[in-house]
Amino acid sequence: MPDPSQPEGPPTQAPTWEEIARDHGRFLYTVAFRLTGNHDDAQDLVQEVLLRVRRGLATYQPGSLEGWLSRITTNAFLDEVRRRKRRPLDVVPELPERKLGVDADPDETIAKTRLPEDVQAALAALPDDFRAAVVLCDVVGLDYAEIAASLAIPPGTVRSRIHRGRALLRKALS
């Protein structure tokens, strides 16, 4: 949690949607893209988040602006997922054309370097709830308590979703 006494504290007033679009657009878009897995849905999600901010639907609590924005984004994402009733999301990961393992040194392939496209594809393949927890933890950098508050789930559930999400990622990337 941010120290309220720090000199450059977080804003105490909710930023306007214009400020978010102008100053935090890239962050917002990144979170939206990691959650949705494709640009079309990411754009819709960003618009939905900005609309929620514009309509004052998202109560602002002075604190981490990015945490606040991530919470709105994740909730909007999960709302949309529920609205679609598990209709398969368009999670066709946008994989750039890539020649797999061309001249790959077998020793090197075990190396820990993983292509972002592969990681993104594995992330996109996670169940939505797990992905939301992993994105909030590892893309946004929230702690478990913040994730629990964002997703309105108990801390124990955060723990297991992150663990199971990472386990699935491991499997997908192995």
Added chain:
Amino acid sequence: MTAASTWPPPPPPEHPEELLSAYLDGEMTADERAYVEEHLTTCARCRAELDEEGDVRAAVRSLPPVDPPFGFFERILREGPSDPAQPKKRRFKFGMANLVATAAAWILVLGVANLNSHGGSVNPAANDYVTAHASVLPGFGTASSGSTDAARYDVPDRLAGTYQLVGERSSGGYPQLIYSDGQRTLSVFVRPGRLDENALPNDAKQVLVNGAEAWSVPSDGTEAIFLQRPGVVVVIVGASQDAAASDMAASAPRADGDDSILDHLRGAGEGLLETFGFQG
């Protein structure tokens, strides 16, 4: 560490798999941490798992930021965020695609002139447009004032066959295109949003422009035509009471003088509809 000294040996400790993520993230109590650390000293399998989980965690954490498509936020700032749940949006998107497809991104380009970011309702206050139109009449040949330059935009340089684009300016933050046939002058305004039909004056009459519904509003010797197209309102204003127009009146009298302005505006509207695929 001394537990093995008893017989029978205790059951093997459970692998604390569920705790490994929390351990990596430093999200556990001191007791839990002590338990995990003790287990790790004796369990190669959990150590390997911890390593792998650490790799995956690092891989996700090192994903780069993602840039939106070019102009995405600029467009939102200009037009306001649109509601993805509204089917309207698809229409609007299609309309925009249409515009671009017809090489007529001019509304987007013109929109840079600080269009109403909410894209809300457009009040059909004809007088405002008429005033903006009249203000260019005395010297419209030099009316392309301000920082913008019509030549930069991909706007039609000719409307209704005879009207030549002679200027462009920003009118109250909105683009105003000025056309002249040498005698008469038309102004074309473009605003995002929907026409507030409830606010139309009583003497507004519905007209058809190339088969599309439009409203004609008379105002002090001028006509303003309001065309609602997907996402935008196009307003075309023509005045008869400028010096050039009175010359024209002498040289080219019309059988139905009352409709002459309207006819010209319709012609201009039809030109716009055709040029930009604005048809409903």
